[in-house]
Amino acid sequence: MKLLPRLSRTLSLSFEVFPPKTGVNFASVQSAALEIASLKPSFMSVTYGAGGHGSKFTFELCHEIEKMAHIPTLAHLTCTGQKKEFIMDSLRTLHHLGIDNIMALRGDIVQGEVPDGDFPHACDLIRFIRSSGFDFCIGAACYPEIHPESTDRKEDIRHLKEKVDAGCDFLTTQMFFDNALLFHFLYRIREAGIHVPVYPGIMPITSKTQIERALTLSHSFIPTRFKNLVDHFGSNPSAMKQAGIAYATDQIIDLYASGIENIHVYTMNKPDVAAAIMHNLSDILGTSV
Numbered sequence: 001m002k003l004l005p006r007l008s009r010t011l012s013l014s015f016e017v018f019p020p021k022t023g024v025n026f027a028s029v030q031s032a033a034l035e036i037a038s039l040k041p042s043f044m045s046v047t048y049g050a051g052g053h054g055s056k057f058t059f060e061l062c063h064e065i066e067k068m069a070h071i072p073t074l075a076h077l078t079c080t081g082q083k084k085e086f087i088m089d090s091l092r093t094l095h096h097l098g099i100d101n102i103m104a105l106r107g108d109i110v111q112g113e114v115p116d117g118d119f120p121h122a123c124d125l126i127r128f129i130r131s132s133g134f135d136f137c138i139g140a141a142c143y144p145e146i147h148p149e150s151t152d153r154k155e156d157i158r159h160l161k162e163k164v165d166a167g168c169d170f171l172t173t174q175m176f177f178d179n180a181l182l183f184h185f186l187y188r189i190r191e192a193g194i195h196v197p198v199y200p201g202i203m204p205i206t207s208k209t210q211i212e213r214a215l216t217l218s219h220s221f222i223p224t225r226f227k228n229l230v231d232h233f234g235s236n237p238s239a240m241k242q243a244g245i246a247y248a249t250d251q252i253i254d255l256y257a258s259g260i261e262n263i264h265v266y267t268m269n270k271p272d273v274a275a276a277i278m279h280n281l282s283d284i285l286g287t288s289v
């Protein structure tokens, strides 16, 4: 099931889950993913283990979601340190499993390591998928606050355009906590000739430890309003969870009211968080713009 034809001019949410590191936890992760899928997101994405580990579980989880819940999935695939043969095998497996959508990523480079692979950047992976003979819908990552390795915005957008020119169909953003950053980013990339759909990525922060982890990964800017919320509720887990879900809901409503219909939510294998967001938006979901 390809993603793009299903998207419409009503608010639609897609949800992200991550696979288990080992087979031991597969059943519990699958159960959480299927509970999230029962909320009927427009699609679900399944991340790929850092360093390229765990592809088996990413693909298996996508397959289970499609088979059991009939929701299209987006399988993440990273290429750093990988050889063409391995990526080709992955494409064959995805095709065999009936998964039509790939999030094509470079992946993080382990500090101090020089990757010895055939794909220095995500654009190389996208080109390879496009020339593989398989007809995948391809997504790629973008960074409203620029990728940490980029020296400036111009360079970051130039490389983003290379990915789009290589054949990606849509972009999903890194998490951000200030919608103004997304609006500025959209303006700049449209000006640079990037016209594919962009799905903003919203991360509901439900605990103080989660924000610390998220910031280490994303380097996102924290607006005062959000900082106050963490300072005020951070030591009360249930209050922090409620406030974090309310903040994410507020970001989604603002994005939708500003004309953005498709929003990706980093639900992090938490069905209760996904359900709470859907509940908060129940009268808005399905409203035409």
Ligand SMILES: Cc1cc2nc3c(=O)[nH]c(=O)nc-3n(C[C@H](O)[C@H](O)[C@H](O)COP(=O)(O)OP(=O)(O)OC[C@H]3O[C@@H](n4cnc5c(N)ncnc54)[C@H](O)[C@@H]3O)c2cc1C
Residues within 6 Å of the ligand: 046, 047, 048, 049, 050, 051, 052, 076, 077, 078, 104, 105, 106, 107, 108, 109, 120, 121, 122, 123, 140, 141, 142, 147, 148, 149, 150, 155, 156, 159, 160, 162, 163, 172, 173, 174, 175, 201
């Ligand atoms: C939506 C989203 C989902 C993600 N999912 C996962 C996941 O499932 N698993 C995982 O391990 N990681 C994931 N990541 C993290 C991602 O792998 C890292 O951010 C990684 O460091 C960069 O990946 P990329 O695909 O954006 O790389 P690239 O597009 O290759 O960019 C990486 C850096 O290289 C620069 N660059 C790009 N092309 C060139 C070029 N031709 N010449 C010189 N420089 C260039 C870019 O400007 C950037 O600074 C995700 C990130 C996002 C935003």
